[in-house]
Amino acid sequence: MRAVLRVLAPLLGIVLATVGVLVVIEVVAAWVLPEQEGGLLVPWPEWGMVLAGLSWNDILVRGTAIGVGVVGLLLVLVALTARRADLRLVAPSDDMTVTTSPRVLARLVGTRVRASDDVLSASVTASERRVAVTAQAWDDAPDELRETLVDRVQELLTELPLRRTPRVAVSVQEREGVR
């Protein structure tokens, strides 16, 4: 979303600037060159005729208004959701801010989970509040594997100086077949 905002914002600026420049040019041209029929760059007299034939309760006006409203809503939503999904860590001193990405946490958790011999593969989703592990285990894996994995992950989370310790959810699927 931040990438979208970074492109959108200058585009909006260009649109505003263009509208401003066109308004100035057309008004000045209509003033200085009254014999010129039609607009200089923008056919505003034709637009005026079309608009004059419309009334507020026209279907075209309704549709355009709703469209404009929707565009406005989208802009507001894009702008408000353009945030970095950083995980904050505790720093040794107050003049330091330490952050990392959820991806890094997911990789660390995944490495720790896969280090267990009973685990065949694992996929991890991590966020500031929650870490979810889906592990595939060999069929001869012990029943307490899930609890063991939860403990391992929580141990890892306490080793990291995270501001907020995420809740851990581990689910284990057993795989048929011989190891």
Next chain:
Amino acid sequence: MRAPLAEPAERGRLDIHPGVLRKIVERAADGVPGTLRNERSIAGIDVGEYGSSARVTVGTGAPAPVDVRLELTLRYPTAVRAVVEAVRAAVAVELDRLAGHRMRTLAVTVTGLRGPSAPAQARLR
């Protein structure tokens, strides 16, 4: 009857080319402990070393004051201010001693801070 000659110290004039002043400044700066020589390399091939690089502007007046702009590479970690102060003193002394000029202003830009852990540049000899 010949006009009496002026005092020996007042006879003649000494104009020193700015290029010479530049060299005086650079040599003085390179002599200060804490400054380092850079290795210049083009495409990974050593082309030689160079120390500080200076630009000298001579003002008006007699004796003409000199404004110096200096680019340095320093050892890291050192106290940058202390080394620059030593450089200032050394350059002022040399400029006065060798060229008789007074240094008016000094503008230093530290373009490199090289520590013992700096990776060695690839060399082709």
Next chain:
Amino acid sequence: MTVDMSKGGDRAAEPAAPVDPRVRRRSRSAVARSAGGDRWLTVLIGLVLLLAGVGVALLSYGVFGTGRASRPLLDPIMLDIVAAEPLLWRSVAIVGGVLLAVFGLTWVARSVRPEPRPDVVLNGGADTTIRVSSAAAGEAVASQAETLPGVARARARLVGSAAAPALRVTLWLADDADVRAVLAQLHDEVLATARAALDLRALPVAVRLELERPQPTPRVA
């Protein structure tokens, strides 16, 4: 008082100097290029469009009275008002257009400008100016950070302004790195050295941690 037996408690605890809240704020804003300006201007434009769209839609559906709804778009009353004072309305239009153009162009310029890389300016006394180039300071910190155990790669750059510089450090850690120890060493060794060398009383830092791609283990033939 309980003794902290965890890894972080091994080194002697230094009394943390109280940090100016402004410095703390500067370290937080050094994390990444600020999107605040873009964000709020986009919200503003979005709200204007939203309100205009909703307002016209309500008017169109007759919420403000069916009489108003059936009026033409270019209302003769409005046209008469404009025609009565052509000079005034022309001036309003021109001034409005100029303001809009200036605002739009300023916004684009601000938005597109790359983040500044400030140099560190030190006080050299009378007649002497000292400036440490942004690249030199960044490389010095990064080189020292790379010597820390657990750190595979490091990059550092200066952000902020020449009057209020801040450091942004990115560390690529090895898989088995002790994060607490790395951060503590970064603070005690690398940053303390930088502050001492550059004679900066306060140098807020934003550290970003990444993991180094695992090196392929060498195969024995």
